[in-house]
Amino acid sequence: MDVKIENIDALNAVLRVKISNEDYNGSYESSLKNYKKQVQLPGFRKGHIPTSVIKKKYGPSILAEEIDKILSQSIQKHITENEINILGNPLPKADENLTIDWKNPGDFEFEYEIGIAPEFELKLPGRDKHTFHKVKVDDKLIDKQIEDFAKRYGKLAVVDESSDKDMIMASFRELDKDDNVVEDGFNQSSTVSVEFVDDKKSKKKLIGLKSSDVLVVDPRKISKGEADMAAMLGIDKDRAAAYDRNVQLTVTEIKRLSPANLDNALFDKVFGQGEVDDLASFRNRVSDDLEKMFIGDSDRIFKKHVSETLIKKLKLDLPNEFLKKWILATNKEATKDQLEKEYDEYAKSLKWQLIENRIIKDNEIKVESDEVVAKTKELLASQYSQYGMMIPADEELSKAAQNVLSNKEESRKIFDMMYDQKVLTFLKENLKIAEKQVSYDDFVKLASQM
The missing domain is CATH 1.10.3120 (Trigger factor, domain 2)
Incomplete structure (x- = not known):
């Protein structure tokens, strides 16, 4: 066995492995014997197949496995013992002229490309000053978080007319290009949160609505992307991506969130019983x-x-x-x-x-x-x-x-x-x-x- 590395430059090298008959013959013959005990062929009793038959039928594949094991072990051993810091794994070097006669094996020679990690020194702490960013937790941020807690533990109540922060329960029907209802089109019950509609004109349409009101809207302008629109209309994402028409929205109910009071009941829900008292x-x-x-x-x-x-x-x-x-x-x-x-x-x-x-x-x-x-x-x-x-x-x-x-x-x-x-x-x-x-x-x- 002979393993050598030829450096091409500081980051690339070629690893050559020479394997002689003596390196693999013992393990190859041992594998043949083990295979002989396990394999079954028509016309032969298990374990009594002639070695010549095993070698002729399975010898090349068994030898290839043994050579592969030897290569893997020898390459790993050489890299480890010589403390070569490689990147990735060795790649067999393509050689169009290389032919291996597995039926009549002799000595073998293989070449691999390897990538080598760069050598460098790291001196810390060094002169650089590094910035550690922290969020300024001011009254505005605290108020926003408390407002979110109050909403989370608040109650929804039915109201007569929609405002800019209400939730509209509605049915959505498919329309054609002339805004006529498609009879066999989708008819989905869903909700729209007016607060989260970004398009100003569409948001204005949604304010002041009452139960049973009907309007025609662009579903893209009252939803948050294709996935949200698909869920709202009860269709799949591909259909939502291709949908380029309006929908008919019929209001069924309007709900308004009343935030929880800032009292001990809310404090206990957020942080646990008696953890906060004012x-x-x-x-x-x-x-x-x-x-x-x-x-x-x-x-x-x-x-x-x-x-x-x-x-x-x-x-x-x-x-x-x-x-x-x-x-x-x-x-x-x-x-x-x-x-x-x-x-x-x-x-x-x-x-x-x-x-x-x-x-x-x-x-x-x-x-x-x-x-x-x-x-x-x-x-x-x-x-x-x-x-x-x-x-x-x-x-x-x-x-x-x-x-x-x-x-x-x-x-x-x-x-x-x-x-x-x-x-x-x-x-x-x-x-x-x-x-x-x-x-x-x-x-x-x-x-x-x-």
């Missing part, structure tokens, strides 16, 4: 919860800012052509056009992953098994609470966590989640940070750019 305490609790609610988004915005700054500063090069070739080879659904459109974002994500791995390695950041179990239990408990279910006793919760972690994919996700959190904590504790308070609207804009 309006001032309620406002303080709402303020505290709003600040906590935005922490996750603040962290994500901060991390994105840091990653973009470090990627730009380090100017990492990647073996781009190799990576594109590897993506197309390993993802059968990917197309060249799609890859060209999305590659820059993929490359940016890969660069951040390399930087993150360097932070983890240089600072000996570790995630221990007991931490993962505790995190999994926390996630499970959160799910139980979310669906209004009682959280199981600790022993049962631990068993459930172990069951989740027995799934390799789920376990990997939770480990990755914890490493991400620890890297974020490291960055927040070690980088030079300037906190900046911004309005809720500006914060939403920042979050939407992520």
Whole structure:
């Protein structure tokens, strides 16, 4: 066995593997014997088929499997022992002149293209100052949240005439291009929230309506996109996308939401019995919860800012052509056009992953098994609470966590989640940070750019 790497440049190399008859013959013969014991052929008793028959019929495929195992093991061993930081996986190098006679095997030689991760130094904290955005929780934002709570726990009452914040219960009938009712068309009972209609002319039409009133409206102008329109008219999304006519709206009932009073009954519903006893305490609790609610988004915005700054500063090069070739080879659904459109974002994500791995390695950041179990239990408990279910006793919760972690994919996700959190904590504790308070609207804009 001979494995060698020939560097083309700092990011690309060719890996050559030479396999002699001595390297594979023992395992090949052993596999033939095992196959002989298991296979069944007409005219032969199981386990008594001549080896020559097995070799003639199955030898090439068995040999190919053995060679593939040897290649995989030897390549992995060479990469690991020589600490070669590769990107993706080795790709067999196309060679039109290469022919393999599996029926008369001798020595083999294979070549693979490999992409190598760039070498770089990461000096933190560095001179850069990073901004940590926080939402300014002012009276306006607190009032808006309290208003939402009051609406959530308010009561709907039937009224005679619609206003700009009412809910109109109506039937919707399909019309033709001349606004005549299509007799076998859709006839759907649904609702329209006047408050959320953006088109001013359509909104004006919906104000002042009474039960049994009939009007012709453009359904696109009183709904929020094709999915909402499809639900309102009781048709599928494809039909909604193609629908270009008006509908007949007949009012059946009008309901108005009366917000709940700002009293102890509302306080108890929002925060629990006796947790808050007056309006001032309620406002303080709402303020505290709003600040906590935005922490996750603040962290994500901060991390994105840091990653973009470090990627730009380090100017990492990647073996781009190799990576594109590897993506197309390993993802059968990917197309060249799609890859060209999305590659820059993929490359940016890969660069951040390399930087993150360097932070983890240089600072000996570790995630221990007991931490993962505790995190999994926390996630499970959160799910139980979310669906209004009682959280199981600790022993049962631990068993459930172990069951989740027995799934390799789920376990990997939770480990990755914890490493991400620890890297974020490291960055927040070690980088030079300037906190900046911004309005809720500006914060939403920042979050939407992520």
